[in-house]
Amino acid sequence: MATERTLSIIKPDATNRNLTGKINAKFEDAGLRIVAQKRIQLTKAQAGKFYEVHAGRPFYDELCEFMASAPVVVQVLEGEGAIAKNREVMGATNPADAAPGTIRAEFAESVGENSVHGSDAPDTAAVEIAYFFSGLELVG
């Protein structure tokens, strides 16, 4: 399997509870390398643009408010099959369905406040990485 990069976000519910290090340990234990990382606070408009694929869904407005409510940590994870591997480490969107040991099973508070974002495919990963990071910030 090829080396891939994927975009990860540690969401406000997790930064509020000081869980950045515990979540990063899950990535590193799974063999994912954090090759870029920064803590930022999104505006609602920036969150809305990031999640524009969900515009019109009933949860969209609340999701954008939530993502702008406190700092997030945006990061690029690299590794063999990193996109699917990160989705595995994250667990299902709804923590009630997330497998034991996954980030969402251990830390998520609800289907909305579910601690992490991860890209879902190579094309979305490329777009999402470019939304937050310039080439100069990706040193591998």
Ligand code: UDP
């Ligand atoms: N979300 C929500 N309610 C839902 C579905 C999704 O609040 O019924 C939020 C949740 O924070 C989720 C994000 O919208 O992580 C994006 O949804 P998606 O289906 O892409 O889930 P993910 O890829 O994050 O697992």
Ligand code: MG
């Ligand atoms: Mg998604």
